Amino acid sequence: MTITNNGLGTDGKAVVVDLNEGRYEGEQFARAASETAQKYVLPGRVEEAVAYDAVILAGFGGPEGQDDVIPFLRNVTRGRGIPDERLEEVAHHYRHFGGVSPINQQNRELQAALQAEADRRGLGIPIYWGNRNWDPYLPEALQKAYDDGHRTILGLATSAYSSFSSCRQYREDFAKALDETGLWGEVRIDKIAQFFDAPGFVQPFVAGVVDALRTLIAEGADLTTTRVLFATHSIPTSDAERSGPRDVDWGDGGAYAAQHLAVSEVIMQKALAELRAEDGHANLPDVEWQLVYQSRSGPPSQPWLEPDINDAIAEHAAAGATAIVMVPVGFVSDHMEVMWDLDTEAMETCEEHNLRALRVPTPGVDPVYVSGLIDLIEERLNGTPTSERVRETTLGPWYDVCRPGCCENVRAGFKPAISGLQP
Numbered sequence: 001m002t003i004t005n006n007g008l009g010t011d012g013k014a015v016v017v018d019l020n021e022g023r024y025e026g027e028q029f030a031r032a033a034s035e036t037a038q039k040y041v042l043p044g045r046v047e048e049a050v051a052y053d054a055v056i057l058a059g060f061g062g063p064e065g066q067d068d069v070i071p072f073l074r075n076v077t078r079g080r081g082i083p084d085e086r087l088e089e090v091a092h093h094y095r096h097f098g099g100v101s102p103i104n105q106q107n108r109e110l111q112a113a114l115q116a117e118a119d120r121r122g123l124g125i126p127i128y129w130g131n132r133n134w135d136p137y138l139p140e141a142l143q144k145a146y147d148d149g150h151r152t153i154l155g156l157a158t159s160a161y162s163s164f165s166s167c168r169q170y171r172e173d174f175a176k177a178l179d180e181t182g183l184w185g186e187v188r189i190d191k192i193a194q195f196f197d198a199p200g201f202v203q204p205f206v207a208g209v210v211d212a213l214r215t216l217i218a219e220g221a222d223l224t225t226t227r228v229l230f231a232t233h234s235i236p237t238s239d240a241e242r243s244g245p246r247d248v249d250w251g252d253g254g255a256y257a258a259q260h261l262a263v264s265e266v267i268m269q270k271a272l273a274e275l276r277a278e279d280g281h282a283n284l285p286d287v288e289w290q291l292v293y294q295s296r297s298g299p300p301s302q303p304w305l306e307p308d309i310n311d312a313i314a315e316h317a318a319a320g321a322t323a324i325v326m327v328p329v330g331f332v333s334d335h336m337e338v339m340w341d342l343d344t345e346a347m348e349t350c351e352e353h354n355l356r357a358l359r360v361p362t363p364g365v366d367p368v369y370v371s372g373l374i375d376l377i378e379e380r381l382n383g384t385p386t387s388e389r390v391r392e393t394t395l396g397p398w399y400d401v402c403r404p405g406c407c408e409n410v411r412a413g414f415k416p417a418i419s420g421l422q423p
């Protein structure tokens, strides 16, 4: 077993631990990793140029027909022994839309857009695409990249924040893909860090909030009774508390909530500044905003992050709000969680309370977002110093190499993962 420490540790710069050099076995691996961890120094960012020869875009995956729905849900809930009858309850969101989630098509389009931008910049790097929970699966994408001769791969997950579900699970899935293809030691895979505060991710939301507020202004709405709700996926509070590096006190909701709060505040500030710079809007009032959560699942006995967006809408209505702007800041495309939980359920809640409601788009394939993701790839290709990486909050740039315990999930237990020090 080898862990190679690429040697920058003690001078305060990034340590690179190449986890792809061997296959690690539980205890033994954990012990060796913690010895390495002694030498591991913040901030865990890789400032070394690496000649990546391919990128794998890792998506969540979704069903593309009624027959796919239950098998897909079995994949998502794998290992948790949820009976098909229960899955059928979750399935009705998908059933309602013909069993089709738009997420795969969105990722196909993102892959094509990323490829076009990479080619335009002359990077000469192919972009492959594979999913966690549906066809095309990650191991297939990895095998394809390998068969095409690629050995040094950069992973890019369609998820911008830290938590077990939004970061570590993707790291584990890349490791699992190495397992299933038997390519440990043959291929190196590193993952791009969480990018919640990268300009390309933030800017489309700013533009969306500007558009929404402009629409409300044009309608003669009162911005002092308008509420901007930044919505993200709820997660169990136990996951939230373990999100991000464990040696930092992130406050309630861990790094997950801290990242969302920081980025929401920036989006709000930038949107208002942009509007105030326009003719006639110099005296625009501040608009109240709040971070809210959606799509909770799990048993009622298990605490998840709150408030739920629907409860928040009802409370704002009771307190005299007249308009709601929903900003799906936790998501990168308009997939089922957006179509159902926001555009269907939360919209209905707004209607029940006679609130004017608007929903801002996700980044999707906005050229600013696509170009911003390619910037992140170039940072790693070039080994761009931390100080030269542009980010919109003081929390970033996030860590390229995750520290031990980062985003760990005590329920799931220890599993190998790329791009981090274990366990």
Ligand SMILES: CC1=C(CCC(=O)O)c2cc3nc(cc4[nH]c(cc5[nH]c(cc1n2)c(C)c5CCC(=O)O)c(CCC(=O)O)c4C)C(CCC(=O)O)=C3C
Binding pocket: 060, 061, 062, 063, 073, 076, 077, 090, 101, 102, 103, 158, 159, 160, 163, 165, 166, 233, 234, 235, 236, 296, 297, 298, 330, 335, 336, 337
């Ligand atoms: C943080 C987070 C993101 C954002 C980061 C990212 O994008 O990765 C996300 C995205 C998504 N979640 C999605 C779908 C589902 N998530 C589920 C279940 C869960 N998600 C969780 C968290 C997250 N989920 C959690 C803590 C669970 C509980 C079970 C567990 O601990 O694992 C279930 C199971 C049924 C249920 O429990 O409701 C489904 C079907 C889809 C696809 C949509 C489509 O098809 O268009 C997408 C993009």
Ligand SMILES: [Fe+2]
Binding pocket: 233
């Ligand atoms: Fe989910």
